[in-house]
Amino acid sequence: MFTGIIESIATVRSIRRTGDNLDLTFSSPITDELSVAQSLAHNGVCLTITGITSALSPSPEANEQSSGLYTVTAMRETIERTNIGLLREGDLVNIERSMPANGRFDGHIVQGHVDTTAECIGLEDANGSYIYTFRHPFDPAMVKRGYFCADKGSVTVNGVSLTVCNPTDDTFQVNIIPFTFDNTNFQTIRPGTIVNIEFDILGKLVARMQQLG
Numbered sequence: 700m701f702t703g704i705i706e707s708i709a710t711v712r713s714i715r716r717t718g719d720n721l722d723l724t725f726s727s728p729i730t731d732e733l734s735v736a737q738s739l740a741h742n743g744v745c746l747t748i749t750g751i752t753s754a755l756s757p758s759p760e761a762n763e764q765s766s767g768l769y770t771v772t773a774m775r776e777t778i779e780r781t782n783i784g785l786l787r788e789g790d791l792v793n794i795e796r797s798m799p800a801n802g803r804f805d806g807h808i809v810q811g812h813v814d815t816t817a818e819c820i821g822l823e824d825a826n827g828s829y830i831y832t833f834r835h836p837f838d839p840a841m842v843k844r845g846y847f848c849a850d851k852g853s854v855t856v857n858g859v860s861l862t863v864c865n866p867t868d869d870t871f872q873v874n875i876i877p878f879t880f881d882n883t884n885f886q887t888i889r890p891g892t893i894v895n896i897e898f899d900i901l902g903k904l905v906a907r908m909q910q911l912g
Contacts, residue, residue: 701740701745703807703809708883710791711725711790711791713788714787720772723770729796733748733796741783782895813897814846814898828877829880830875834869845905847898848871850864
């Protein structure tokens with residue numbers, strides 16, 4: 700389980716296809732603290748670390764002090780449902796380790812199970828902060844199962860816990876403060892960018908309870 704509070708940004712170093720799977724290798728400032736078989740959210744996608752390799756020289760262009768590389772594997776279901784298959788070498792990815800049992804909930808309950816992708820269709824400078832507008836697929840049957848955004852509710856965008864503003868059937872907005880912009884890959888999101896979306900688990904649970912009467 701995650702909280703949507705991003706720990707760091709990782710950089711894609713290599714991508715290798717093995718059958719239907721993708722093996723993605725990253726560098727990050729927290730590689731030294733990771734271990735094989737650990738769960739790590741990448742743009743909100745929970746992936747298992749399958750390998751950690753030798754030290755890497757710091758990368759000035761990525762502004763990171765990394766001491767090594769780690770690899771995760773994404774299966775076909777993950778590739779088809781998320782933006783993992785769109786990643787290229789050099790791309791920046793938001794990462795978060797799973798929440799410790801004695802941790803604080805600074806964000807909201809994030810499972811790392813991405814529901815769908817959304818496209819950024821608007822970016823507005825709000826005099827110091829930024830307003831992003833996203834469009835996602837709309838399916839009435841899925842809405843009845845809790846896959847929707849509620850005004851002032853929570854949503855996860857590329858693994859970042861955010862508050863929903865001005866939702867419609869298939870769009871919503873989020874406000875990004877400078878700290879979040881500077882410390883996540885929101886700095887790379889522009890109109891046309893595809894992001895991962897995880898709707899709030901509370902809405903899904905309430906919808907399921909209603910279905911069961």
